[in-house]
Amino acid sequence: DIQMTQSPSTLSASVGDRVTITCRASQSISNWLAWYQQKPGKVPKLLIYKASNLESGVPSRFSGSGSGTEFTLTISSLQSDDFATYYCQQYNNYSPITFGQGTRLEIK
Amino acid sequence: EVQLVESGGGLVQPGGSLRLSCAASGFTFSSHWMTWVRQGPGKGLEWVGNIKQDGSETDFGDSVKGRFTISRDNAKNSLYLQMNSLRVEDTAVYYCARDQIEYGRSYDVFDIWGQGTMVTVSS
Numbered sequence: 165d166i167q168m169t170q171s172p173s174t175l176s177a178s179v180g181d182r183v184t185i186t187c188r189a190s191q192s193i194s195n196w197l198a199w200y201q202q203k204p205g206k207v208p209k210l211l212i213y214k215a216s217n218l219e220s221g222v223p224s225r226f227s228g229s230g231s232g233t234e235f236t237l238t239i240s241s242l243q244s245d246d247f248a249t250y251y252c253q254q255y256n257n258y259s260p261i262t263f264g265q266g267t268r269l270e271i272k
Numbered sequence: 273e274v275q276l277v278e279s280g281g282g283l284v285q286p287g288g289s290l291r292l293s294c295a296a297s298g299f300t301f302s303s304h305w306m307t308w309v310r311q312g313p314g315k316g317l318e319w320v321g322n323i324k325q326d327g328s329e330t331d332f333g334d335s336v337k338g339r340f341t342i343s344r345d346n347a348k349n350s351l352y353l354q355m356n357s358l359r360v361e362d363t364a365v366y367y368c369a370r371d372q373i374e375y376g377r378s379y380d381v382f383d384i385w386g387q388g389t390m391v392t393v394s395s
Contacts, residue, residue, distance in 0.1 A: 207387060210382060
């Protein structure tokens, strides 16, 4: 199975900051990567798919990039609503679906 | 409104069985692959398995393969997860999720999620 490793596991930041979360795959997944946001006690929400495509309704301050084995999720200017846990997920057709362990974004 | 609503969770003893249901509304259920994802207490997301639009294909994660089955009834817009030989480590919130369709093609990206149903395996 393809292992997905996110870094950092926890990130402290302030409103207005630019933040980047990294996700690394144990083997190439082309651009078959999605990002989700999950707030405490809430359902995961799709943010980005195919590495860089913004899901409808998601604010443009969110962006994704990368291909192969290294990917990033960037929030250009943090808002209070963005403090949550973020997960990457690979969906390479030749391997079972796997998620990263999550990155908790907390208020500094 | 596009919606998924899970039901059927509860407390079960190790070795027992449980059947979860997921009722879909607001979209053409029969057009989508559907997926189950779980999340243990304080843990991350884990893919459980999925089922093709017509129910002819299913796939499962290694941790549940041989113990769980997925089925669907497109006439009732419903998805099911049959869980047998349950273990303590199966304790989790179980979400049903809709696979994305883009330009007529289905992808293992989950654009709609249910609220989840809690399954607790304990003696």
